[in-house]
Amino acid sequence: MKKLRLIQFMFLSGTVGLAHGQSLDDLLVAASENNPGLQARYAEFEAAMQQVPGARALQDPVLSFGYFVSPVETRVGPQQVKIGLSQMFPWFGTLAAQGDQATRVAEARYQEFLDVKNELAYRVKEAWYPLYELDRHTRLQRENLVIVTAYLRLATAAFENGEGTMVDVIRADIMAENVETDIRLLQDKMAPLLVRLNSLLNRADTTSVTIPDSIPAAGTVYQSDSLLTVNPVMKAYDLRLRAAQAREVAARKQGLPRFGVGLDYVVIGESDMEVTGNGRDAWMPMVSMSLPIYRGRYRAAVKEAQFTQSAIASAKEDFGNHLSGTWAMTRYEMDRAFRLMALYREQEIKTRQALNLLLAAYRNAGNDFEEVLQLQQELLKYRMAGATALKDYHTASAKLEYLGGGR
Numbered sequence: 078m079k080k081l082r083l084i085q086f087m088f089l090s091g092t093v094g095l096a097h098g099q100s101l102d103d104l105l106v107a108a109s110e111n112n113p114g115l116q117a118r119y120a121e122f123e124a125a126m127q128q129v130p131g132a133r134a135l136q137d138p139v140l141s142f143g144y145f146v147s148p149v150e151t152r153v154g155p156q157q158v159k160i161g162l163s164q165m166f167p168w169f170g171t172l173a174a175q176g177d178q179a180t181r182v183a184e185a186r187y188q189e190f191l192d193v194k195n196e197l198a199y200r201v202k203e204a205w206y207p208l209y210e211l212d213r214h215t216r217l218q219r220e221n222l223v224i225v226t227a228y229l230r231l232a233t234a235a236f237e238n239g240e241g242t243m244v245d246v247i248r249a250d251i252m253a254e255n256v257e258t259d260i261r262l263l264q265d266k267m268a269p270l271l272v273r274l275n276s277l278l279n280r281a282d283t284t285s286v287t288i289p290d291s292i293p294a295a296g297t298v299y300q301s302d303s304l305l306t307v308n309p310v311m312k313a314y315d316l317r318l319r320a321a322q323a324r325e326v327a328a329r330k331q332g333l334p335r336f337g338v339g340l341d342y343v344v345i346g347e348s349d350m351e352v353t354g355n356g357r358d359a360w361m362p363m364v365s366m367s368l369p370i371y372r373g374r375y376r377a378a379v380k381e382a383q384f385t386q387s388a389i390a391s392a393k394e395d396f397g398n399h400l401s402g403t404w405a406m407t408r409y410e411m412d413r414a415f416r417l418m419a420l421y422r423e424q425e426i427k428t429r430q431a432l433n434l435l436l437a438a439y440r441n442a443g444n445d446f447e448e449v450l451q452l453q454q455e456l457l458k459y460r461m462a463g464a465t466a467l468k469d470y471h472t473a474s475a476k477l478e479y480l481g482g483g484r
Contacts, residue, residue: 100287108201111279118190125183133176138164154348154356163339174327181320188313199479204274206468212288213464215263221457222256240443305397307482314393325382332375337365404480411473414466421463428456
């Protein structure tokens, strides 16, 4: 009776952390709103956007002021104060090239933000599906415990009626104890899985989540035709390559002369001489041009931009190769899990049929009880393996979705 009360308690009790929580869709929304890593990437994008106006802007004008400690005498009077204002202008197209570079860098940061967002969604699913697997395994073990307990009562009754052996009773009792231990181990596994998931959502480790009784096996069919064009990382490489090309254009133009215009205003005091324009202030328009004769740094800037383009192109090609290989392997894992689900369903049906036949024979003649227990364990194995294959299928599907740019 004590054992039966324990079994009833374990069968009715729920798995801690899997009730009164949020669904998977809710978790994805919460992760996108609360994950600090994603927030950091978005802030980097915003920071890059703020660099665009500065890259397109002219240099600040220069305002100068001079006071003649010893006034310079002129025909119309002594020069006392000089005020100047000047503005330099880069070569034609320089600012446009610099602005284009900053814009492409900002757009690349946004694509990188999208990749992190898609990766976060994949990581949430990758952490959520094992919780489904754990919940399913726990439910199956509880069902198994009820069945094994029924077998224990059946073997005990057969022994008491002289139709069975004590060995059958002991075997059933050992199996029931093993199942109880398995359930406790599964319950212990819940805490680290919840910590893993909740850490992605930046919330308390023990926050519960909602796990449905079942999830569909059919998912989206993903094609790799446009993989290299829709993946955000590939787009980011393209944008950074264009930014480096714009940087090369800007570097070449920065090696060309700059032009400046300015205006000086000179305050002139009155002279003791009676002349026309005595004491009249003077205005002096000016133009200037820089002479970029030290070419070393300009050539180095151009070479730097060219090497950057080469590095980005090689990195893009390498990532594309890695992406294609990962896609192919993940697609294989998804197809493999789908085939295993079909296999385990078929094996479950056949095993259940064989188990029913053996169980009927045991009730009639009291024979082959060990095979009954073995087939019950086989049936449990196929059902649990089916839950694991379903988890693997959806995890692979989520990874394909991530690799395909979150489609």
